[in-house]
Amino acid sequence: MAAAEAETSALDFELFVTERADALLRFAYVLTGDRTLAEDAVQDALTTACARWSRVSRADDPEAYVKRMVVNAHISWWRRFRRRESPAADPDRTVPPSPDGHAARADAEAVWELCKTLPDRQRAAVVLRFYEELSYAEIGVLLHCAEATARSHVHRALAVLKNTLSKEGAEDA
Amino acid sequence: MPDSENGPEHELGPKFADAFQTKADGVRALQARGMANEARRRVRKRRHNLIAAAAAVLVVGGIGGVWTAVGGPSPVATSADNSSAGAGSGEEKAQAPQTDGTTCADRDPGISTQNYTQPPAVRGLDLESPVYGLLACRYRLVSGGTALLGSHFFSAAEAQQVVDSIKILPERNPALPVFKCAPEQARPQELIVLLFDTAQGQREVWVQYDGCADAGFFTGSRTYGLYAAPLKLFMIGNLRPTSGTYLDHLTGW
Numbered sequence: 001m002a003a004a005e006a007e008t009s010a011l012d013f014e015l016f017v018t019e020r021a022d023a024l025l026r027f028a029y030v031l032t033g034d035r036t037l038a039e040d041a042v043q044d045a046l047t048t049a050c051a052r053w054s055r056v057s058r059a060d061d062p063e064a065y066v067k068r069m070v071v072n073a074h075i076s077w078w079r080r081f082r083r084r085e086s087p088a089a090d091p092d093r094t095v096p097p098s099p100d101g102h103a104a105r106a107d108a109e110a111v112w113e114l115c116k117t118l119p120d121r122q123r124a125a126v127v128l129r130f131y132e133e134l135s136y137a138e139i140g141v142l143l144h145c146a147e148a149t150a151r152s153h154v155h156r157a158l159a160v161l162k163n164t165l166s167k168e169g170a171e172d173a
Numbered sequence: 174m175p176d177s178e179n180g181p182e183h184e185l186g187p188k189f190a191d192a193f194q195t196k197a198d199g200v201r202a203l204q205a206r207g208m209a210n211e212a213r214r215r216v217r218k219r220r221h222n223l224i225a226a227a228a229a230v231l232v233v234g235g236i237g238g239v240w241t242a243v244g245g246p247s248p249v250a251t252s253a254d255n256s257s258a259g260a261g262s263g264e265e266k267a268q269a270p271q272t273d274g275t276t277c278a279d280r281d282p283g284i285s286t287q288n289y290t291q292p293p294a295v296r297g298l299d300l301e302s303p304v305y306g307l308l309a310c311r312y313r314l315v316s317g318g319t320a321l322l323g324s325h326f327f328s329a330a331e332a333q334q335v336v337d338s339i340k341i342l343p344e345r346n347p348a349l350p351v352f353k354c355a356p357e358q359a360r361p362q363e364l365i366v367l368l369f370d371t372a373q374g375q376r377e378v379w380v381q382y383d384g385c386a387d388a389g390f391f392t393g394s395r396t397y398g399l400y401a402a403p404l405k406l407f408m409i410g411n412l413r414p415t416s417g418t419y420l421d422h423l424t425g426w
Binding site: 013014017018021025026027029030035042043046047049050051105107108109110111112115126127129130131133154155157158159161162165 | 181212
């Protein structure tokens with residue numbers, strides 16, 4: 001009986017990963033801005049989910065549950081410490097020249113580059129707000145901070161983006 | 174957006190949303206395959222590690238308990254297997270009554286901070302006297318007292334053999350180095366007291382092999398150098414340290 005339940009649970013988990021892994025990886029990529037970090041974060045989250053699958057599978061939205069794990073893993077102190085172990089060059093805040101000249105694409109690149117310069121929590125708040133479309137209350141819960149703090153994270157990022165885009169506009173003119 | 178928002182969010186929010194969506198849609202070759210298997214493998218490994226760690230804690234706890242019962246941990250490592258040393262000590266304490274009925278655990282070794290080198294002359298053994306038995310007690314010297322690390326009872330013949338091998342030794346072993354050290358480092362971490370049964374009652378020889386002040390066999394009136402021959406006669410079981418300042422420079426014990 002227990003063996004049959006374990007088998008069913010394993011199949012459920014396998015099915016969940018097959019169906020949701022791509023979405024989780026895309027979310028993790030947007031959150032981390034790095035393919036390797038994204039794969040690591042998702043793998044860690046899935047490992048935790050696998051260990052607690054009976055609980056995760058009973059959640060209203062298992063995918064959201066695992067995404068929370070991805071966010072937690074990403075903003076945890078030890079993961080930030082690990083990232084410091086392999087320093088990368090400072091990202092450039094300026095927009096790289098757009099080869100095809102499309103303004104929209106240039107804007108997307110500018111925002112993406114800007115996000116690389118944001119602190120982890122600020123970036124996470126922005127991703128949760130504009131990619132996951134969560135409310136500030138939900139973001140606060142996920143980031144273990146007050147709703148006002150989550151709002152502040154997002155607005156600071158917006159202010160930086162506005163500043164960057166205005167500078168570039170002035171340079172172009 | 175779930176909340177009603179102000180200007181900057183209305184103005185720039187869609188730029189973030191577009192950028193994230195574009196990047197998310199454009200990303201390729203993220204390795205989704207095999208993640209479930211890898212997750213299960215890591216869970217199994219975590220559980221295995223957890224069980225191994227728990228088992229290690231239990232074993233260490235068990236050894237610690239036995240060791241505490243014996244007399245506390247030694248700062249000088251003992252070569253004997255801990256569990257067997259603990260068990261051996263219990264047996265030895267039970268089978269090692271002195272002629273006056275006392276054991277190492279019962280008696281006050283009379284080692285003080287000021288006097289850790291040799292026994293008072295009145296209690297020291299005259300090596301020319303015959304001996305009828307030996308109780309050896311290994312003590313850890315702790316602040317303000319001692320803790321028993323091990324004990325063993327030796328027969329009259331074995332006791333006499335120990336005496337005979339000591340009394341032929343010179344006052345100092347020239348092969349051992351001379352250390353210069355601060356007074357606090359001079360104090361040995363442990364000491365063995367040899368309690369011989371004699372016609373005059375119990376008489377002592379202290380064996381010093383640790384610290385950096387002096388080493389050898391001390392009778393209270395004479396000193397004999399630290400050599401391997403007598404040591405290997407009684408440094409057995411839980412009486413045997415694996416190291417000591419002078420033991421580290423001595424071979425064949």
